[in-house]
Amino acid sequence: MSIFEYNGSALVAMVGKNCFAIASDRRLGVQLQTIATDFQRIYKIHDRLFLGLSGLATDAQTLYQRLVFRHKLYQLREERDMKPETFASLVSAVLYEKRFGPYFCQPVIAGLGEEDKPFICTMDSIGAKELAKDFVVAGTASESLYGACEAMFKPDMEAEELFETISQALLSSVDRDCLSGWGGHVYVITPTEVKERILKGRMD
Amino acid sequence: MECVFGLVGEGFAVVVADTSAVHSILVHKSNEDKIMVLDSHKLIAASGEPGDRVQFTEYIQKNVALYQFRNGIPLTTAAAANFTRGELATALRKNPYSVNILLAGYDKETGPSLYYIDYIATLHKVDKGAFGYGSYFSLSTMDRHYHSRMSVEEAIDLVDKCIIEIRSRLVVAPPNFVIKIVDKDGAREYAWRETVKDADVASA
Numbered sequence: 001m002s003i004f005e006y007n008g009s010a011l012v013a014m015v016g017k018n019c020f021a022i023a024s025d026r027r028l029g030v031q032l033q034t035i036a037t038d039f040q041r042i043y044k045i046h047d048r049l050f051l052g053l054s055g056l057a058t059d060a061q062t063l064y065q066r067l068v069f070r071h072k073l074y075q076l077r078e079e080r081d082m083k084p085e086t087f088a089s090l091v092s093a094v095l096y097e098k099r100f101g102p103y104f105c106q107p108v109i110a111g112l113g114e115e116d117k118p119f120i121c122t123m124d125s126i127g128a129k130e131l132a133k134d135f136v137v138a139g140t141a142s143e144s145l146y147g148a149c150e151a152m153f154k155p156d157m158e159a160e161e162l163f164e165t166i167s168q169a170l171l172s173s174v175d176r177d178c179l180s181g182w183g184g185h186v187y188v189i190t191p192t193e194v195k196e197r198i199l200k201g202r203m204d
Numbered sequence: 205m206e207c208v209f210g211l212v213g214e215g216f217a218v219v220v221a222d223t224s225a226v227h228s229i230l231v232h233k234s235n236e237d238k239i240m241v242l243d244s245h246k247l248i249a250a251s252g253e254p255g256d257r258v259q260f261t262e263y264i265q266k267n268v269a270l271y272q273f274r275n276g277i278p279l280t281t282a283a284a285a286n287f288t289r290g291e292l293a294t295a296l297r298k299n300p301y302s303v304n305i306l307l308a309g310y311d312k313e314t315g316p317s318l319y320y321i322d323y324i325a326t327l328h329k330v331d332k333g334a335f336g337y338g339s340y341f342s343l344s345t346m347d348r349h350y351h352s353r354m355s356v357e358e359a360i361d362l363v364d365k366c367i368i369e370i371r372s373r374l375v376v377a378p379p380n381f382v383i384k385i386v387d388k389d390g391a392r393e394y395a396w397r398e399t400v401k402d403a404d405v406a407s408a
Contacts, residue, residue: 007326028326028328035320035328036320036330058293058322058324061293061327062325
């Protein structure tokens with residue numbers, strides 16, 4: 001089994017009209033065994049920037065701690081929050097530092113940039129950025145997620161419709177993947193508020 | 205075939221470990237205590253390679269004591285768990301420890317807690333957790349009978365159910381188990397469940 005499939009994960013981020021949504025599954029497993037059904041994969045960097053980390057859970061936790069540290073230092077020096085594009089470049093650099101002994105993670109970065117324009121991107125475990133205008137996916141269920149998102153996505157959705165779309169895409173994809181699932185965690189971010197919701201899907 | 209499991213009840217946390225020290229087909233001793241008292245209100249149940257297990261848990265115990273000497277107050281359970289994870293994570297890509305840990309503790313402000321830390325430094329706060337082949341039996345038994353805020357009697361009853369399950373269904377099941385509990389009055393040994401007693405050493 002690949003090291004990326006050791007813990008199991010599913011992540012998706014989608015762009016809407018002046019808003020974005022980022023969603024993950026909640027399973028923490030050790031190969032075939034489920035350890036927990038409330039594992040958090042999406043972290044808040046600041047009010048308008050969220051980071052999702054799929055792949056090996058230990059590296060996701062280490063990477064999150066390193067990135068939060070770097071962002072806090074940035075905040076102290078610059079007296080402002082990082083732009084999503086800048087943060088994506090930071091993550092890419094941090095991952096490439098370990099080019100010949102990498103972190104086994106695939107990050108998904110989602111944020112609101114200048115003039116409330118949503119920004120999403122993903123990258124591989126050594127920091128190759130993939131920018132997208134519509135949606136990005138990561139994790140063991142990524143192939144199913146690509147299909148589901150391509151079918152369900154429409155440009156310029158409002159926050160409520162975006163929530164419905166991303167939830168359905170996530171749940172239908174993780175139902176086809178034995179290593180991810182046990183519910184969902186969805187964040188919908190608009191310029192004025194951050195809405196966090198827990199989904200109850202097939203618990204198996 | 206080491207079995208370690210634990211759960212959180214109403215105002216306490218209990219951890220159970222088998223007590224066999226095994227080398228290939230030989231049982232060196234069957235009263236090896238694998239649950240270390242970290243400080244007055246913390247227990248660390250460890251399973252894995254014997255040398256690493258003792259070395260690593262003693263290292264953590266001494267560092268937790270050092271913190272208390274330096275700062276005058278003890279570490280919280282969450283802080284101790286994160287410190288343990290940090291040490292495992294730092295060693296992971298240099299000189300990894302093959303030790304799986306269940307860290308149980310009681311804090312005055314937050315009550316009892318149980319942390320699952322596997323050998324590759326994945327940290328997760330859980331209500332019930334288990335390691336080893338015994339986990340296939342104890343986790344399912346706990347899933348069936350566990351509910352939040354169990355009393356000590358109910359929890360020990362569940363622990364006994366798990367031990368019966370392990371003894372009857374695991375092919376080379378360990379004969380003896382030790383049960384330790386931590387609550388507001390501190391961390392202490394609760395009971396042993398023995399089916400085989402080591403022969404008394406003949407006097408010289």
